[in-house]
Amino acid sequence: MLAAPWLCRSCAHSLRRSGVFVSLQLRKASTASQPLAGLPPVLLDRARKLAAEHKQLTKQLESEYEPTAAKRAGEISKVVAALQELDKAKAALDELNGLLESDDAELRQLANDDLDATKKHLETLGLNLSATLTPKHPFADMPCLIELHPGPGGTEGRHFADTLFRMYQKYCENKGYSARVISYQEAEDRTPGLDGEVPISEAILEVTDPGAFAAFRGEAGMHRVQRIPATEKQGRTHTSAVAVWVLPSFPENSTDAENDFNNPESDFYVDATEVKSEKMRASGAGGQHVNKTESAIRLTHIPTGIQVSMQDSRSQQQNRERAWRLLRSRIASLRREQREAQAKDLRDSVLSQSQMSRGDKIRTYNYQQDRCTDHRSGLDVHNLPNVLQGGEVLDKVINSVQSWLTAMDIRNLIAQEEAQARGAVGGSDKKKKGGK
């Protein structure tokens, strides 16, 4: 209701028509809209299956300790706990429903009061369960590399890449992540842009905190900018794009076998014999004969054709290390993508919306309207300067994408379970590494 005691009728009318009261609704994709009172049966089935597996595993572990089994048990114990909570809440609800049918009016009243709260609780528990069931991204715990590549279309995109680069740098500062610049290459053409932007041809930022990949993976994709560039004489708005890649980066000294790049099982393993190294100008005798300053390193991974080059540092050693890291990250993320594409056969069309390939436009920054829109979560925020300063508004956008990604993951999982249930006779191998 209105707070004001009295309001002119026509004003009230126009207010209602302009939709001030309803405008607070955000077009947010969330799981809350799903009928959660009945958790999707497939998900519940899966939870029960996992609980059974957990029981068996614990029994097995009591008699004999085995690291892989213990790890697996640890992974699914969360699901089991959530399921138990849910079952408890359900039992409570049943009890309340029983009470509702009792003859005592006072008792009925009490049960009625409790019912809402219990239902709410049940809903959060259901959400909790589905969140624990959603697969953790295999690289979620890792640090990440954020790569910025301006799209085609001249200086404007390069200028904006610089802005994005600073945005992420400041965002990391604000959030307390430690970020370091791996590569920052100014383009040859050096016309200054808005607010002292420098056109860049490529920039790579490494966020070294573990778990950074999970925090930033939603940022991967095309970032579109709409504004009047500094170079524009006639005041026309231009649209350009910057591609952001988010790659997992392996920790410098990892103890985890999964992420150890010397382990051939790992995604980060690169066979050195498949890599061709070119020093950019490898001619002449070398050694004492020349004192070249070119420290550039270019590595080509022959089977995939992935090429990285590094020339930022004067030390060739440093360039080489960085180039190898970048190559490993790119290859790992390619492998992951390939596995996901394989797992895609199992899934429904739901997936196609969620899997953000590098080509899709994910976010628009509009300077004229002072607006930033994320096209996936559908969140519209104003106060663009704050976004570009990496402030709390950007945090809001990133969080909305995070929750959207979680929702998508859950939906994918459900779709996958359904597909598996249908194709159970087909006997598709579900225990594939990436297919989880």
Next chain:
Amino acid sequence: MPRIKPQLFWQGRKKLGLNAAKLLPVCRTLESTANELRWIKQHVAETPSIIPFGARVWKLCDRRGKGLPLAYVLGNQPFGDLEIKCRPGVLIPRTETESYTIHLSNILRRSLSSSKSESDQHQHQPLNIIDLCTGTGCIPLLIYSQLSRSLPFQSLNVVGVDISQKAINLSRQNLHHNLRAHRFPRPSSPGDKSHPQRSLHFHKADIFSPTSLDPILSTPSLSSTSSSSSSTGTGGEWDLLTSNPPYISPSGFALSTSRSVRNWEPKLALVPPVERVDLHQKHFYDHYYADNEILLQTVEYQEEDVFYARLLEIARTYRPKRVLMEVGDMEQAKRVVGMVLGDGKLRGFYFGSGEGTDGKEKGAGAGAVQIWRDDLVGFEGYEETLEVGVGVDGQKQTIVVKGHPEGHGRSVYLRRVGVVDDV
């Protein structure tokens, strides 16, 4: 040398500013001009001075434009994770040297950490390392830095030797410079008896003069006063001998060196001096192969190889466990290998006595004679075999060549029979 297109000067001026026009004749491409200009600016920004920024950049670009090597202009060169000071009169550390030095310290680290489990007493015995013709001291400094950090309890005794007083002064400065920047732990002082005894010394000596070199070579103990190592007896052995000697022939110096090397770097560090060649050649023929008349005629020995002859002579006398010598190219590497295999004694030490004729798949304790190419780090998997003709009766021996196949032959590595590399 092809002419630089005037168009490049235009572009350089437009895109990178006036300084680019100064650098372009030396750098020759826009890309490397942009890099060098960036490094110069970085250097100026990092070192405070009362002279304005622009003026200093201009000055440095001017000097670089005259052909002075960048390392001399900026006064330093990164080497591994160290910063090595450079000054005219001392050879600038090369990236190839950096590459094999890192590989070498990896070998030492792995072989030590695998044998450590067997006996803890190993650590008390210092690892003795000597570098001859050390120049800026880059090799001993990098090995010291790598080993003191990866093997924190290992005693180390590292020595660098050079004939030039300038080089010795600079290498000592480099030690202090990197210590101030806390790039590696401080060597322990002579009176200090705490557990990991580390020392790093630079001595001035002519490696051709036995009187000045022998005192250094014959006491590979932590310090000459330390009695503990001499009492154990086995401590008196060199674990590693490295050297990056002058190896360019006078004609090669005139033809194949780049201009900034020829004009600005010390010839002493690049070309073996003629009088030394004459002197040693006589000595070499008299003593070295005196017992083998036939070999004298067949072994290929050129004047730029004179330092290797001397180094191998040292190896024959002191039998270091591992020897690494930088060479100019594959041909020179083969000649050096020929010198090793042609000498009965050296061959016995480092190649084994004939059971290794098939080259590959020898026992763990067998010695090794290897040629390393450029680009070893990251490409340890590459290996091929090479047949080298050995003087005696035209017999061929197979040895192992390591490193990326496109790299130049860069160093010759010898491992004594009975020493194990756990790679």
